[in-house]
Amino acid sequence: MTTYLEHRRALKLGQVEPEKKKPRKKIPKVSKKRAVINREYAAISRPIWRGKPCEAKTPVCIRQAQGIHHLEGKETTEKLLDPDNMMACCNPCNSWIEANDAEAREMGLKRSRINKK
Numbered sequence: 001m002t003t004y005l006e007h008r009r010a011l012k013l014g015q016v017e018p019e020k021k022k023p024r025k026k027i028p029k030v031s032k033k034r035a036v037i038n039r040e041y042a043a044i045s046r047p048i049w050r051g052k053p054c055e056a057k058t059p060v061c062i063r064q065a066q067g068i069h070h071l072e073g074k075e076t077t078e079k080l081l082d083p084d085n086m087m088a089c090c091n092p093c094n095s096w097i098e099a100n101d102a103e104a105r106e107m108g109l110k111r112s113r114i115n116k117k
Helices: 004-012 032-049 077-081 091-099 101-106
Strands: 067-070 086-089
Touching: 032 067, 032 077, 032 086, 067 091, 086 091, 091 101
Parallel strands: none
Antiparallel strands: 067 086
């Protein structure tokens, strides 16, 4: 039996073949279930925002919608896919809404997830 250092020296000098490692299995970025939901979400949301003006009209608005803002959040699949919960929004407006919660609620750009009045 050889020591670790002797083994490393033999590898360096080419006296021993290095062990071949098995290729690692890639971890999917999105689960199969979520991939199905994402395809359904794209089919629902794209017609709402693509080629439309921004509906939020915050102080930082660039006027052209770039995506969707969810008025009540999107923590469940039902809320994510609900067209009544979606608004065409530019990215600066979406960031502004998340950063300025109280003002966004006053402007009607956010709804409470808990209080349904």
